[in-house]
Amino acid sequence: MANFTELDRYLFGQATHYDIYRKLGAHFAEVKGVKGVYFDLWAPNAERVFLIGSFNGWNETANEMTRLKPETMGIYELFIPGLKEGELYKYLIETKDGKRLYKADPYANYAELRPGTASAIADIEHFKWTDSKWMENRKKEEDVYAQPMAIYEVHPGSWKRHPGRDDEGFYSYRDLVTYLIPYVKEMGYTHIELMGISEYPFDGSWGYQVTGYYAPTSRYGKPEDFAYFINECHKNKIGVILDWVPAHFPKDAHGLAEFDGTCLYEYADPRMGEHPDWGTKIFDYGKNEVKNFLIGSALMWVEHYHIDGLRVDAVASMLYLDYGKEEGQWVRNKYGDNKNLEAIEFFKHINTLILGRNHGAVMIAEESTAWPKVTGPVEEDGLNFSYKWNMGWMHDFLDYMKLDPYFRKNNHHKMTFAMSYNASEHYILVLSHDEVVHLKCSMLNKMPGLGRDKFQNLMAGYAFMLGHPGKKLLFMGQEFAQLQEWSEERELDWYLLENPDHKHMQDWVKALLHLYQKNPCLYELDGNWDGFEWINADDADRSIYSFVRKSKDGKNNMLFVCNFTPVARPDYRVGVPKKKTYKLVLDSDAAEFGGEGIEKPVSYKAVKSECDGRAFSFAYPLSGYGIAVFKY
Known part of the structure; x- marks a missing residue:
């Protein structure tokens, strides 16, 4: 039989x-x-x-x-x-x-x-899962968008390494249980996003050129070790997201390319089936067996390995037939335009299927264009992703943060523009691995100034990011201001934590993440104007931004004041929505974060004094590059 x-x-x-x-x-x-x-x-x-x-x-x-x-x-x-x-x-x-x-x-x-x-040969069926509580709670989630999501993006092979070993010294999946999980918990992240887990031949591709869509890479251990890592993450209340790459695959002789002597997995016409820029093959999304290959892979990760979300790489390259191609290198669709109709249907199918079968799981699009309704429902011709990486916010944010503070007043809009389209999709704000490679500099070295100025700039940027609507993603090493660009060939520069400036940065990010998790106003209404209000979005001359985040019940609200110049404002006055007492809950000038540590009052009572177009306000001594967060 x-x-x-x-x-x-x-x-x-x-x-x-x-x-x-x-x-x-x-x-x-x-x-x-x-x-x-x-x-x-x-x-x-x-x-x-x-x-x-x-x-x-x-x-x-x-x-x-x-x-x-x-x-x-x-x-x-x-x-x-x-x-x-x-x-x-x-x-x-x-x-x-x-x-x-x-x-x-x-x-x-x-x-x-x-x-x-x-x-x-591997038997992946015998692992005994003990994360049923996590899985049940995930299923019961009424609204995934109202939950906190602070993602730590990790490349396991270069997070940490064992020194002095004959092999590369990679931490195994079980080592990551011992070291990565406690670190993530202590820092206050809610999720780990793992790069490069589906098996791949070339380390320098970081796992984005996959040959084994059904196999966790053997670099870090066996499939059951990988399952154990996921199981332990869940027991520690940490979600796990995997990078997943249905956009293209490499031409390695042992892989999928021309698998049975013909273009089996890829489009046969090279104008459809090849990426000239990447030297890779494009899946044939019109072929049922190929679609089933990809759908089966996604379902295996989510259902068999209990993965909480897939971050789908290079979505734009799938949606556009002319992505990265010159005229003559691509074929128009039946309507004469550049949309890949088969890839669009594939996304609608797979997202609806995975989210329908796995309530509480998420599908995340790395989509770098203005394609409409990436996270919109299929009924409205959307692609039905749960979230979209907000690349527009990221580019504007980095353009602004790189500027000498003197020139920021002429670019003030770069930090406010994202709110004009914030409600159009469900967004994740990302500072990913892509921003700290290929001579783009580390996050710290993007910052203007010298020495302490760089750290203060970055602290201000991270605080603005945390307060801004949208879920959050930081790549590993950014939390302690890694100096070098990231490389997959070595571990992060953990020795930097012996330097007080780097330790203060780590403590600052930790304080931000714990503030985020504990306060529903910072995540409940991310895509809704009910959860956000500008106090002053137009203070360009002083490069100061002030805004409020609000919770659903109105009982947990926060006021953010962010100063993006080194000029102190000892007489700073901020308008407020209500005549309340405002409690200072985070101050970048505190000694624990490397600030001057000057004692300030904790409570500030709003008085009837017009400011920022508001009837009530209070005064606060705002330091250079100062960040102040108040609860009311």
């Missing part, structure tokens, strides 16, 4: 086989009382397929696979008794024109450590 049944073939052909990862690939089974492994492969245009591996001495003709009926489906199958976990294997595909291709298993759950390229 075949492992891959008639029903499996039907569902796969319709792109609706949602647990395809349990059928294609290598899976333990028992046939007529004999234990072994079933191998199933989709290769419709192959002439013959052989299974080669460590178990047969890589003998190229010892184990020919059988093509199941109907032959047109192109499923090859073989059962081999007595195999154990960890055995390495590949498929030898003979093409119709006589070529011999040595391919890794597209559906493998584990792979040989690079530079090896073989797949490895």
